[in-house]
Amino acid sequence: MRGAGPFGSGGICAERQALAEIRLQNLHKNFGDFVAVRDIDFTVDDGEFFVMLGPSGCGKTTTLRMIAGLEMPSSGQILIDGEDVTWNRASQRDIAFVFQLFALYPHMTVRRNVSFPLRLAGVPRREVKERTEEIARLLRIEHLLDLGVGGLSAGDRQRVALGRAIVRRAKAFLMDEPLGALDAEFRDVMCEELRLLHDRLRSTTVYVTHDQVEAMAMADRICVMNHAEVLQIGKPAEVYSRPATKFVAGFIGSPSMNFLPIGEAVPQGSKSVIVNGSEIQVPETLEGISHPRGFLGARAEHIVMSDGGALRGTVFGVEYMGARQLVTVDTAAGRLKLRAPNTVRVKDGENVGLDFMTDRLSLFDGDTDLALQTRERR
Amino acid sequence: MKSGILKPGQATPLGKFLAGSAVALYALVAMIPLVWILATGFKSPPDSISYPPKVFFEPTLEGYVNLFTTRSRQTAEYIESLGPPKSWYEELVRRRNMVISGPSRFADRYWNSIVIGFGSTFLAVFLGTLAAYGFSRFKVPLKDDLLFFILSTRMMPPVAVAIPIFLMFRQLGLSDTAAGMILLYTAVNLSLSVWLLKGFVDEIPREYEEAAVVDGYSRLQAFWKVVLPQMRAGIAATAIFCLIFAWNEYAFALLLTSGTAQTAPPFIPIIIGEGGLDWPAVAAGTTLFLMPVVVFTVLLRNQLLRGITFGAVRK
Numbered sequence: 001m002r003g004a005g006p007f008g009s010g011g012i013c014a015e016r017q018a019l020a021e022i023r024l025q026n027l028h029k030n031f032g033d034f035v036a037v038r039d040i041d042f043t044v045d046d047g048e049f050f051v052m053l054g055p056s057g058c059g060k061t062t063t064l065r066m067i068a069g070l071e072m073p074s075s076g077q078i079l080i081d082g083e084d085v086t087w088n089r090a091s092q093r094d095i096a097f098v099f100q101l102f103a104l105y106p107h108m109t110v111r112r113n114v115s116f117p118l119r120l121a122g123v124p125r126r127e128v129k130e131r132t133e134e135i136a137r138l139l140r141i142e143h144l145l146d147l148g149v150g151g152l153s154a155g156d157r158q159r160v161a162l163g164r165a166i167v168r169r170a171k172a173f174l175m176d177e178p179l180g181a182l183d184a185e186f187r188d189v190m191c192e193e194l195r196l197l198h199d200r201l202r203s204t205t206v207y208v209t210h211d212q213v214e215a216m217a218m219a220d221r222i223c224v225m226n227h228a229e230v231l232q233i234g235k236p237a238e239v240y241s242r243p244a245t246k247f248v249a250g251f252i253g254s255p256s257m258n259f260l261p262i263g264e265a266v267p268q269g270s271k272s273v274i275v276n277g278s279e280i281q282v283p284e285t286l287e288g289i290s291h292p293r294g295f296l297g298a299r300a301e302h303i304v305m306s307d308g309g310a311l312r313g314t315v316f317g318v319e320y321m322g323a324r325q326l327v328t329v330d331t332a333a334g335r336l337k338l339r340a341p342n343t344v345r346v347k348d349g350e351n352v353g354l355d356f357m358t359d360r361l362s363l364f365d366g367d368t369d370l371a372l373q374t375r376e377r378r
Numbered sequence: 379m380k381s382g383i384l385k386p387g388q389a390t391p392l393g394k395f396l397a398g399s400a401v402a403l404y405a406l407v408a409m410i411p412l413v414w415i416l417a418t419g420f421k422s423p424p425d426s427i428s429y430p431p432k433v434f435f436e437p438t439l440e441g442y443v444n445l446f447t448t449r450s451r452q453t454a455e456y457i458e459s460l461g462p463p464k465s466w467y468e469e470l471v472r473r474r475n476m477v478i479s480g481p482s483r484f485a486d487r488y489w490n491s492i493v494i495g496f497g498s499t500f501l502a503v504f505l506g507t508l509a510a511y512g513f514s515r516f517k518v519p520l521k522d523d524l525l526f527f528i529l530s531t532r533m534m535p536p537v538a539v540a541i542p543i544f545l546m547f548r549q550l551g552l553s554d555t556a557a558g559m560i561l562l563y564t565a566v567n568l569s570l571s572v573w574l575l576k577g578f579v580d581e582i583p584r585e586y587e588e589a590a591v592v593d594g595y596s597r598l599q600a601f602w603k604v605v606l607p608q609m610r611a612g613i614a615a616t617a618i619f620c621l622i623f624a625w626n627e628y629a630f631a632l633l634l635t636s637g638t639a640q641t642a643p644p645f646i647p648i649i650i651g652e653g654g655l656d657w658p659a660v661a662a663g664t665t666l667f668l669m670p671v672v673v674f675t676v677l678l679r680n681q682l683l684r685g686i687t688f689g690a691v692r693k
Contacts, residue, residue: 068588068592069591069592070588070591070592089591089596090588090591090592091591091592091593091594091595091596093592095592096592096593097588097589097592099585099588099589100585101583101585102585103583103585103586103588103589105586105589105590105604106608107607107608116590116593117593117594120593120594120595121594164589164593168593
């Protein structure tokens with residue numbers, strides 16, 4: 001699917017920029033006593049679509065703003081294309097920024113908005129016109145070029161904002177929740193378009209969002225943040241199937257992962273844990289939990305209803321979702337959600353047994369929040 | 379809506395009629411004094427004080443001529459000896475047995491009003507814009523205290539400090555100078571200007587500037603090219619408020635100016651003293667005095683309307 005779609009191929013921005021990897025080294029930012037970003041350290045590869053994901057206030061936007069130069073770090077370094085730009089002004093970094101609320105200049109037309117960075121850079125008039133129109137075609141906003149931005153729909157505004165970012169052929173795109181102000185329906189469309197656009201332009205993109213669905217759909221790699229810290233960086237599938245912490249496990253995926261309290265210590269090398277008196281097989285642990293505050297994590301699709309079952313409970317509710325259904329089961333270990341094919345007939349109040357897919361289970365240390373190393377996940 | 383179903387907040391025809399009538403009635407009441415002044419300016423002195431008042435009268439420019447000239451009463455023989463009048467206004471004056479002895483000081487006073495009014499408005503808005511931007515965008519130590527202090531200068535009538543200001547101006551040699559009056563009006567208007575404009579700057583999303591900065595502007599350029607155009611409505615509204623205050627101010631003008639820097643407000647009533655109660659001249663002076671504010675307000679009325687309702691509705 002990628003590479004085709006609305007943006008076709010060839011033409012635009014054929015000349016790719018030089019290597020534009022973004023490296024953050026021990027980046028730290030505090031506002032007074034409040035630590036917004038704590039010692040983060042990672043590299044965004046050239047041409048990568050890198051998504052920073054986390055709940056609001058986790059420091060992801062502050063990090064993005066530091067990369068852009070809109071915020072100065074308290075300590076640490078930022079390198080773009082190998083060059084230390086930590087203390088450079090935003091205007092000297094050659095990056096493009098897309099804001100959540102678009103930040104289109106309201107006193108200018110679409111054309112003037114899109115061409116703004118070019119005119120600023122003193123690009124000759126004819127080239128400005130050509131490039132602006134090329135971008136407008138790419139984003140399908142040609143017919144809007146000479147209108148004011150005031151009357152545009154949110155989606156069109158966002159396209160104009162994207163146009164203004166793309167037109168300059170900057171080293172990197174930084175996007176701060178660019179779809180946050182759109183309707184859910186339109187968000188999906190733009191989500192796909194953005195990814196296609198990226199496949200076309202292949203420019204380094206750092207994308208901030210609190211929406212895990214967006215992140216999963218678009219990212220080459222996801223960086224999950226919470227409380228000013230980076231918890232995990234990895235491919236969407238990695239982050240989904242092997243979450244590094246209990247927070248990541250709970251934040252990513254819908255419905256979120258089921259957590260069952262273990263209630264006793266888990267020695268290293270265990271192959272099963274006891275949850276509320278029932279024994280559940282787990283991948284062999286390479287570490288142990290020395291206290292009774294561990295959790296067994298199981299995703300909805302990794303729990304299967306069966307006649308026997310390691311754990312039993314009563315069906316609390318069934319949400320029919322087309323091909324699948326989401327079944328909520330009350331057990332002695334808490335309320336669990338599981339996905340079942342729509343061929344399985346279950347009724348509210350029915351007593352069912354639950355089996356767990358051993359290979360796919362995760363174990364978490366409730367004190368450190370970290371996932372345990374097991375044979376299946378190393 | 380033909381269906382007769384009204385959305386909440388939509389006026390019924392009767393409601394519209396009542397509201398329109400109320401506005402029309404108010405406009406009428408508010409206009410009467412203005413029309414009266416305008417008319418009086420074109421009346422002859424006897425007409426202006428006739429009882430019952432004349433609504434229909436023969437218009438004359440005598441009031442305007444009297445406003446701009448000083449005259450002296452002469453005997454008929456003397457006037458005869460001057461030969462025929464050289465201009466229409468001389469003729470007008472001679473009919474009352476007067477001759478023009480020179481221009482009055484009204485033009486000077488009017489010019490003073492313009493210089494002081496617009497000068498202080500410009501300064502108050504200029505400084506206010508910078509201060510408002512600073513307060514809105516930067517971390518200013520003791521910001522709240524400073525803003526309160528600025529506001530507190532408005533908490534008493536300015537005339538309450540008339541005597542200290544009078545003494546200070548005398549010491550500093552600012553009495554009866556245009557610079558002194560501009561300074562004074564700027565100081566009085568600045569608090570209003572800072573507070574009003576800060577509200578407008580607060581309403582402009584920071585993202586505009588940030589986008590401009592990322593696109594290659596310096597902070598100052600971003601302010602000039604992106605923030606200022608957004609502030610137009612606010613600046614216009616603030617400028618009108620400042621101008622109206624400085625233009626109409628009477629007490630300080632009376633107290634601190636006399637010869638050189640006197641503005642029109644304390645001067646116009648003085649016309650009464652010259653050769654009886656010259657109401658047409660006073661009305662003429664008042665009419666001319668009203669003009670700049672009316673013109674200024676009409677020119678900026680769209681901005682003003684947006685400015686006053688700013689923030690009431692989110693776009």
